[in-house]
Amino acid sequence: MIIVMKSEVTEEEVKKVKSLIEKIGLESNLSKGATNYILGVIGDTSIIDPKKILAFSGVDKVMKIQEPFKKANxxxxxxxxxxxxxxxxxxxxxxxxxxxxxxxxxxxxxxxxxxxxxxxxxxxxxxxxxxxxxxxxxxxxxxxxxxxxxxxxxxxxxxxxxxxxxxxxxxxxxxxxxxxxxxxxxxxxxxxxxxxxxxxxxxxxxxxxxxxxxxxxxxxxxxxxxxxxxxxxxxxxxxxxxxxxxxxxxxxxxxxxxxxxxxxxxxxxxxxxxxxxxxxxxxxxxxxxxxxxxxxxxxxxxxxxxxxxxxxxxxxxxxxxxxxxxxxxxxxxxxxx
Amino acid sequence: MIIVMKSEVTEEEVKKVKSLIEKIGLESNLSKGATNYILGVIGDTSIIDPKKILAFSGVDKVMKIQEPFKKANxxxxxxxxxxxxxxxxxxxxxxxxxxxxxxxxxxxxxxxxxxxxxxxxxxxxxxxxxxxxxxxxxxxxxxxxxxxxxxxxxxxxxxxxxxxxxxxxxxxxxxxxxxxxxxxxxxxxxxxxxxxxxxxxxxxxxxxxxxxxxxxxxxxxxxxxxxxxxxxxxxxxxxxxxxxxxxxxxxxxxxxxxxxxxxxxxxxxxxxxxxxxxxxxxxxxxxxxxxxxxxxxxxxxxxxxxxxxxxxxxxxxxxxxxxxxxxxxxxxxxxxx
Amino acid sequence: MIIVMKSEVTEEEVKKVKSLIEKIGLESNLSKGATNYILGVIGDTSIIDPKKILAFSGVDKVMKIQEPFKKANxxxxxxxxxxxxxxxxxxxxxxxxxxxxxxxxxxxxxxxxxxxxxxxxxxxxxxxxxxxxxxxxxxxxxxxxxxxxxxxxxxxxxxxxxxxxxxxxxxxxxxxxxxxxxxxxxxxxxxxxxxxxxxxxxxxxxxxxxxxxxxxxxxxxxxxxxxxxxxxxxxxxxxxxxxxxxxxxxxxxxxxxxxxxxxxxxxxxxxxxxxxxxxxxxxxxxxxxxxxxxxxxxxxxxxxxxxxxxxxxxxxxxxxxxxxxxxxxxxxxxxxx
Amino acid sequence: MIIVMKSEVTEEEVKKVKSLIEKIGLESNLSKGATNYILGVIGDTSIIDPKKILAFSGVDKVMKIQEPFKKANxxxxxxxxxxxxxxxxxxxxxxxxxxxxxxxxxxxxxxxxxxxxxxxxxxxxxxxxxxxxxxxxxxxxxxxxxxxxxxxxxxxxxxxxxxxxxxxxxxxxxxxxxxxxxxxxxxxxxxxxxxxxxxxxxxxxxxxxxxxxxxxxxxxxxxxxxxxxxxxxxxxxxxxxxxxxxxxxxxxxxxxxxxxxxxxxxxxxxxxxxxxxxxxxxxxxxxxxxxxxxxxxxxxxxxxxxxxxxxxxxxxxxxxxxxxxxxxxxxxxxxxx
Known part of the structure; x- marks a missing residue:
């Protein structure tokens, strides 16, 4: 899962999202694009609801990488x-x-x-x-x-x-x-x-x-x-x-x-x-x-x-x-x- | 309900549709358009399933005139x-x-x-x-x-x-x-x-x-x-x-x-x-x-x-x-x- | 073309639609359904714009019977x-x-x-x-x-x-x-x-x-x-x-x-x-x-x-x-x- | 732009995509997710056509982060x-x-x-x-x-x-x-x-x-x-x-x-x-x-x-x-x- 932060995000806002991810038991990886900070989430991200992340201020987009189905996969x-x-x-x-x-x-x-x-x-x-x-x-x-x-x-x-x-x-x-x-x-x-x-x-x-x-x-x-x-x-x-x-x-x-x-x-x-x-x-x-x-x-x-x-x-x-x-x-x- | 017959319909085919309508207890009214026969059905047509009429050979289209809902109407x-x-x-x-x-x-x-x-x-x-x-x-x-x-x-x-x-x-x-x-x-x-x-x-x-x-x-x-x-x-x-x-x-x-x-x-x-x-x-x-x-x-x-x-x-x-x-x-x- | 009049239509309104159809050079055929008057239009109806008919007061629906294309038909x-x-x-x-x-x-x-x-x-x-x-x-x-x-x-x-x-x-x-x-x-x-x-x-x-x-x-x-x-x-x-x-x-x-x-x-x-x-x-x-x-x-x-x-x-x-x-x-x- | 590689990608395939990005004049940033390698592309990515990246073997998905319009933005x-x-x-x-x-x-x-x-x-x-x-x-x-x-x-x-x-x-x-x-x-x-x-x-x-x-x-x-x-x-x-x-x-x-x-x-x-x-x-x-x-x-x-x-x-x-x-x-x- 890739979390794209808004261009005008604060460090505080990034920290809150990172700490949520850790609380869930996953790792994250912060990198800086041309205009936005990007958080890569590592681990079984099918347990995170993207809509929950979107509710954080400072978050612009959430993009899934894994398919959300498992037994059918x-x-x-x-x-x-x-x-x-x-x-x-x-x-x-x-x-x-x-x-x-x-x-x-x-x-x-x-x-x-x-x-x-x-x-x-x-x-x-x-x-x-x-x-x-x-x-x-x-x-x-x-x-x-x-x-x-x-x-x-x-x-x-x-x-x-x-x-x-x-x-x-x-x-x-x-x-x-x-x-x-x-x-x-x-x-x-x-x-x-x-x-x-x-x-x-x-x-x-x-x-x-x-x-x-x-x-x-x-x-x-x-x-x-x-x-x-x-x-x-x-x-x-x-x-x-x-x-x-x-x-x-x-x-x-x-x-x-x-x-x-x-x-x-x-x-x-x-x-x-x-x-x-x-x-x-x-x-x-x-x-x-x-x-x-x-x-x-x-x-x-x-x-x-x-x-x-x-x-x-x-x-x-x-x-x-x-x-x-x-x-x-x-x-x-x-x-x- | 309007039933449009195909242009190459036979009299026999028209008759079969007419008799179905009568069997249901409704009246019909045959008229001739430029290229097709048209059957107007008179009475409470909400009881007829248009798909049933479409199954007759010789029928081209069925068009509803009444809304099919009653209590909500x-x-x-x-x-x-x-x-x-x-x-x-x-x-x-x-x-x-x-x-x-x-x-x-x-x-x-x-x-x-x-x-x-x-x-x-x-x-x-x-x-x-x-x-x-x-x-x-x-x-x-x-x-x-x-x-x-x-x-x-x-x-x-x-x-x-x-x-x-x-x-x-x-x-x-x-x-x-x-x-x-x-x-x-x-x-x-x-x-x-x-x-x-x-x-x-x-x-x-x-x-x-x-x-x-x-x-x-x-x-x-x-x-x-x-x-x-x-x-x-x-x-x-x-x-x-x-x-x-x-x-x-x-x-x-x-x-x-x-x-x-x-x-x-x-x-x-x-x-x-x-x-x-x-x-x-x-x-x-x-x-x-x-x-x-x-x-x-x-x-x-x-x-x-x-x-x-x-x-x-x-x-x-x-x-x-x-x-x-x-x-x-x-x-x-x-x-x- | 079938023109369905509203249930509360006046005779005057029906007459106006009929006279438009005649002016265009086509024939019409009035019949009475269970709740609505219906006008069947006979002739080459591809020259009539259904939206024009819809603008008449008293008209509820207009339904085409002929396909509107000719050379491709x-x-x-x-x-x-x-x-x-x-x-x-x-x-x-x-x-x-x-x-x-x-x-x-x-x-x-x-x-x-x-x-x-x-x-x-x-x-x-x-x-x-x-x-x-x-x-x-x-x-x-x-x-x-x-x-x-x-x-x-x-x-x-x-x-x-x-x-x-x-x-x-x-x-x-x-x-x-x-x-x-x-x-x-x-x-x-x-x-x-x-x-x-x-x-x-x-x-x-x-x-x-x-x-x-x-x-x-x-x-x-x-x-x-x-x-x-x-x-x-x-x-x-x-x-x-x-x-x-x-x-x-x-x-x-x-x-x-x-x-x-x-x-x-x-x-x-x-x-x-x-x-x-x-x-x-x-x-x-x-x-x-x-x-x-x-x-x-x-x-x-x-x-x-x-x-x-x-x-x-x-x-x-x-x-x-x-x-x-x-x-x-x-x-x-x-x-x- | 985020490029998600397939789970069974080879190092050779990743290298080819990286070198394309560099040839275009942009930077990339490789990281490893739970199951896939992910390439973050840094710079003005509006000049890259995502469909071009998708044609590389080993690429699974390409996700845009920037909006592609500029003057209207x-x-x-x-x-x-x-x-x-x-x-x-x-x-x-x-x-x-x-x-x-x-x-x-x-x-x-x-x-x-x-x-x-x-x-x-x-x-x-x-x-x-x-x-x-x-x-x-x-x-x-x-x-x-x-x-x-x-x-x-x-x-x-x-x-x-x-x-x-x-x-x-x-x-x-x-x-x-x-x-x-x-x-x-x-x-x-x-x-x-x-x-x-x-x-x-x-x-x-x-x-x-x-x-x-x-x-x-x-x-x-x-x-x-x-x-x-x-x-x-x-x-x-x-x-x-x-x-x-x-x-x-x-x-x-x-x-x-x-x-x-x-x-x-x-x-x-x-x-x-x-x-x-x-x-x-x-x-x-x-x-x-x-x-x-x-x-x-x-x-x-x-x-x-x-x-x-x-x-x-x-x-x-x-x-x-x-x-x-x-x-x-x-x-x-x-x-x-």
Missing amino acids: KLFKAENTVVKVQNSIIGGKNLGIIAGPCSVESEEQIVEIAKKVKNAGANFLRGGAFKPRTSPYSFQGLEFDGLKLLKTAKQETGLPIVTELMSTDYIDKFVEDVDVIQIGARNMQNFDLLKQVGRTKTPILLKRGLSATIEEWLMSAEYIMSEGNENVILCERGIRTFETYTRNTLDLQAVPAIKKLSHLPIIIDPSHAGGYAYLVEPMAKASVIAGADGLMIEVHNDPKNALSDGQQSIKPDEFKILMNKVRSLAKIEGKEI | KLFKAENTVVKVQNSIIGGKNLGIIAGPCSVESEEQIVEIAKKVKNAGANFLRGGAFKPRTSPYSFQGLEFDGLKLLKTAKQETGLPIVTELMSTDYIDKFVEDVDVIQIGARNMQNFDLLKQVGRTKTPILLKRGLSATIEEWLMSAEYIMSEGNENVILCERGIRTFETYTRNTLDLQAVPAIKKLSHLPIIIDPSHAGGYAYLVEPMAKASVIAGADGLMIEVHNDPKNALSDGQQSIKPDEFKILMNKVRSLAKIEGKEI | KLFKAENTVVKVQNSIIGGKNLGIIAGPCSVESEEQIVEIAKKVKNAGANFLRGGAFKPRTSPYSFQGLEFDGLKLLKTAKQETGLPIVTELMSTDYIDKFVEDVDVIQIGARNMQNFDLLKQVGRTKTPILLKRGLSATIEEWLMSAEYIMSEGNENVILCERGIRTFETYTRNTLDLQAVPAIKKLSHLPIIIDPSHAGGYAYLVEPMAKASVIAGADGLMIEVHNDPKNALSDGQQSIKPDEFKILMNKVRSLAKIEGKEI | KLFKAENTVVKVQNSIIGGKNLGIIAGPCSVESEEQIVEIAKKVKNAGANFLRGGAFKPRTSPYSFQGLEFDGLKLLKTAKQETGLPIVTELMSTDYIDKFVEDVDVIQIGARNMQNFDLLKQVGRTKTPILLKRGLSATIEEWLMSAEYIMSEGNENVILCERGIRTFETYTRNTLDLQAVPAIKKLSHLPIIIDPSHAGGYAYLVEPMAKASVIAGADGLMIEVHNDPKNALSDGQQSIKPDEFKILMNKVRSLAKIEGKEI
Whole structure:
């Protein structure tokens, strides 16, 4: 950490900052630039809150050098994390393909789609039972009945279940029934939820918040990991920008960026990112080529009668065609499904 | 709601959309534009999900005409909502001033600050007991001990307490101890939390999410109100943009925009928006002149030793000077504290 | 165009809007929604400025149905535009690869790089002679000497030249010396420059502005095309968002979006988008798979001594490896270089 | 400037960076942090391009300490710049009020509005002769005829003229006829235009680009000032964010931020920022109270027949009422018009 003092700082002010640093148990190193005194702080500076230093008079800027995340940091664990659920794997040489409808709607619907996506090559089944909706008047999901139907579909196909948890009240139930617990974009900084799922052993799919920086996203993974659960899968699903022609802007650069910073697997959800079915195929393929560890894709047998997000779902036969392309591209990247 | 069909649409496709609308119980009205067929939907269209319509083949665009919020909508309640807690009021002719430290740290600290902000003219006391922090390694608040200290400060000063609730597990305790429950920016779309506080009778201070549109913010208020609790205070605290010289960008236009759309009171938090103490005074004053119903301001007796957000806190004597200016400006706007 | 009147509108107000529409020579069609009157406007509404309608009392919203661009619109020209310069082609089945240094620095530098990128498979040479720099104190390019050196490199390799024009003063010189004139992101809405290059016959590479929507970008292409020059190549180079870990956010969804809206070719510049060399390969490959018509890549023989943008340049041998991968991926997409 | 080396750096790599710094004529200072070597650079580092340093292998991050602008920097000129045109002044104790129509449309229109805004208290007349429009098919201004009409209005009222220059071709004409040359938001980084107006003696009103940071904006002012013209007035007119309910987001925090960084005057254009007439009054008043040096307001005698931007213009009588309020608020801030 580098602390830049104001040009008109007094010796007294510099001394106060130095003594704070020593009180915390770190060393400091004063040097003089062209116009400003600069204090270098030596030691594990992740324990200092930069905002606290900024409150001292005489301090102009505080600049971090170390990344603030530890357990999620590649520096501290060079080997890539691989998340394995039964025979389905995400990470390393294994491309994870999570597919299914936005919402679970009925037994026929979820079982039919599960069979079709499995047949096309998916290795996880997604389906919303509890749905985060902008409006309280929109369909909120079948809730516990939805979970039950997901379990039926799992029995029929063997596909592990990925579904979103929105309330800490249901954690026990989810741990029992669900294979991968999804934390949605809107809850990425619901720290209470993060801590509580961090105390389970179920793998967590952590979606990036709509306006979360890559660093904040990794800090949210850190919340989960610092409680003991290191099975975290990151999922980029589009960020909010000024562009309105697509629903959100897919930040595909996040894939190589995460690969540089962290050992955690990262997958892409092209359905939610773009918000339109025509964007799913090109972005899914691009994601695999950019190095993503997997995909999460909305598939619906009857998009126009879907209870949610029909406009961004593709049909099972389109998914099958896409999977054939994805498989070839995965091979080029040295991966398999 | 206006549904624009693609230029190459078939009659069959138009018919399917029309029949869906009728099935829902609404009327439609087909007309022909220069290049496209257009379906006007008549009736309460807030029950239709535009994304569902977009999933039909032949549909090009869906445009909403009605605002999707109802209970928060000025159209359905012309009179401004006034939130009253004991003798402290926010809304109408009353400017609410919420002041106090970012975090509750000790009895001396919170009692001393409470006395000083009361003396300067604040009519609510803020103070974080449970703190949402980006890092799991940062100070997370004194938690229940913090709540206890807030109650002590309330006993000493009579100021009602405003503090943030992050977990549904603690709702009962908060309802008992707290006068206004704050929902933080990061939880603005924690729908589970919104619904549960909507079932209480405690006034709710709903902060705008970092990248929430004004419409989404009002929809989150709608979540609370649709459960029965209509005592919602909106709080703008800066939105996330590309600018990094300030912490967030204060969207002051939200004040007249909310006044046009809703009857709910709106207050401004200049401390969190800008992130630096020097921005607090000009933005607090500007907020009052722009028509805000109140302010939320961080005040700390010893900012450089604050356990959180020291750099954006002002000192009690600075707050006193600010309050004198605020009082004069409030009078110009026909308001009082 | 749909005009939604306010719920409390008077007949007089509706009449005034109707008569304006007729005066312009278009038809209108009044209907009644649940709460509002709605006026549908029939005819070529691209000649009406929505903001003018909004100024009428009684008007609540104006919604466009037609896209405002014509010459750039796929509706009016179904066949994809292919830009051909000597034997180098961008568009259709042809992937255009533009490579070279950020700035032209010396004859050895530009000729050596030109030979190497040609050898690796590039079919256009890029190199800045006039450089847009945020600071007036940064290197501004070799200017006319730079143009001369580019011509030398062209003589040596046969590669057509792509370079940026910043000033209308130099258009004649550029038309004479340059094969493709680049309009930079910062000048995307320099309408004077757009009109003047629109009067030339030289192909134009139009970079997307840092915060330009897809629609605004196509409208800038329309400025060029409406003056007679229809040889426009669009280039996505990253948009400005809140994320700071990468320089800009590459909006790869723009590729399928542009393909849906327009017949113009679109290429990707991964070097400027990400701002770091390690992002170039994954994003270049992803761009090809997403359907881009080409790439623009910074290659420098000695990045650490580059006079500009060294951190985002790759070396000629890295470019060669990348090109081998790009060629295989192009084949998958049915394209060739 | 602080250069952070990668944790696995070699001594050779550090030496290369050190020797570059010395070659440039600056000193460096190597120290060892917990995990990384850090090089402090001493001297006028504004001459080093951080991106050049980043291209060296072994370099992890480069952090600037000095602001990159000089002539615009408050550190190098403590006294506030005051721009004076005849008897109209912007800066210091003087609030500048620039008012008039978006576009000049006819002699009657501009003269009538000029008289009315003068009478209400404006001390500058605005009016577009050359208009930057997103669409080539929109009204582009009366061009030279517009300039002539502005001069007529000036003769009738004595108000100095502020109008936008979009093309370097017309600089001589503008210098002759115009009192303050406006550089529009879309041309904020049209560096050729900035340099050329920097060689005139006419005061320049520099609008902030839609997605320009405060630092980039000041660097554009630096372009003008470094050519010799130090009469620059900054104008905030809203930035582009995700919010669509208002046209742009007015960044009012830019006022105190600019006051902290620079001696240049800053004014606010609430008409373009919000895009709707109802936002003008609250934001104009808030701007004055936040410390702005002036306002730029669109006033039209017949907004619904305006040839551009009618929906954001207020009428002369509304402007008069606003000016009465502005005058009282100015007095509170120790200013006069």
